[in-house]
Amino acid sequence: MKVAVGTVNPVKVNAVKNVFGKLFDNVEVEGRKVGSGVPDQPFGSETIKGAINRAKNAYRTGDYDYGVGIEAGLTDVEGYVLDIQFCAVFDGLDCTTGCGSGFQYPPTVLAEVLTGREVGDVMSELTGIENLGQKMGAIGYLSRGMLDRTQLTEQSVLMAMIPRLNPKLYRQID
Secondary structure, X not given: OXXXXXXXXXXXXXHHHHHHHHHOOOOEEEEOOOOXXXXXXXEOOHXXXXXXXXXXXXXXXXXXXXXXEEEEEEEEEOOEEEEEEEEEEEOOOXXXXXXXXXXXXXXXXXXXXXXXXXXXXXXXXXXXXXXXXXXXXXXXXXXXXOOOHHHHHHHHHHHHHXXXXXXXXXXOOO
16 A cells, blocks of 8 residues: 655654554555645644645655645634644545644744744744754643654544544445
């Protein structure tokens, strides 16, 4: 089985390798640089749209069984702004989606992001950790290492695979 991930971020590619490797035998996972079609810092429904676009664009870069797109963004839920990571899995016909846990950023970080800056840049400045998003991620720093970005990404990938693991309960997805 060949899987294309719509990013070259090693954290996201490794998360897909980890999940698909537990679900299937003989899996090859490759990161592909593709566009998301949404702003670099997505808000609301832009986040899931970005994941879907990345999955479809990754799938189309070669001869793959699946394209996987992962996009993190901010979503307002009843006045609470949460960082939520979405995943989409595309097989050429069907797209399934899921998301991981959501969490809040410190007010100073959110204020900077609302002026147009990207979360990753603000968090790297705040922590002094260069390229934080390609390491433990903001979640790793904020949770004091109890959950890192790879684990958070694995959640969203597994959630997007649930309909594919249970085709009789959803619809026939092979």
